[in-house]
Amino acid sequence: xxxxxxxxxxRFSTLCVVAAEPVDAGVTVADxxxxxxxxxxxxxxxxxxxxxxxxGGLPLLSILPDLLRVYRAALTRRGQAVLHRRRRDRYLADxxxxxxxxxxxxQGHWRALRMTKGQRFEVIRTCQRLGIExxxxxxxxxxxxxxxxxxxxxxxxxxxx
Numbered sequence: 001x002x003x004x005x006x007x008x009x010x011r012f013s014t015l016c017v018v019a020a021e022p023v024d025a026g027v028t029v030a031d032x033x034x035x036x037x038x039x040x041x042x043x044x045x046x047x048x049x050x051x052x053x054x055x056g057g058l059p060l061l062s063i064l065p066d067l068l069r070v071y072r073a074a075l076t077r078r079g080q081a082v083l084h085r086r087r088r089d090r091y092l093a094d095x096x097x098x099x100x101x102x103x104x105x106x107q108g109h110w111r112a113l114r115m116t117k118g119q120r121f122e123v124i125r126t127c128q129r130l131g132i133e134x135x136x137x138x139x140x141x142x143x144x145x146x147x148x149x150x151x152x153x154x155x156x157x158x159x160x161x
Contacts (some may be wrong), residue, residue, distance in 0.1 A: 111141025
């Protein structure tokens with residue numbers, strides 16, 4: 001069935017169309033980290049992997065499942081590192097954006113609201129990783145200040161910070 005290109009496709013339909021070929025080639029949801037690692041490779045590196053696995057000269061799509069199988073551990077580590085870097089970059093951009101926010105917004109009414117679930121999770125996780133007792137009840141503003149003082153998201157803390 002031809003694709004209707006008269007309208008902007010939804011994110012879901014785009015995902016389905018783009019993922020159809022790899023799925024048909026045998027890539028599954030269990031391959032997500034290795035797949036991300038594979039997609040982060042340069043064409044020259046993929047060619048070296050294919051030759052090393054005895055798959056040189058075959059069409060790329062037909063060798064993807066074999067590359068995932070042969071190099072699963074290395075590609076999974078690579079894919080997890082790519083995802084971590086992507087999330088860290090978004091987090092650091094968000095922090096920079098917050099630092100540039102005017103003080104009138106930083107001191108707004110939101111500070112008196114209840115702490116968010118995400119803040120609660122980060123406070124508990126930070127306490128566990130630092131080996132300290134959790135603070136008492138915090139407002140959203142107090143939680144933001146506490147997280148900032150304690151390194152906020154330790155997953156993305158800069159070296160030496």
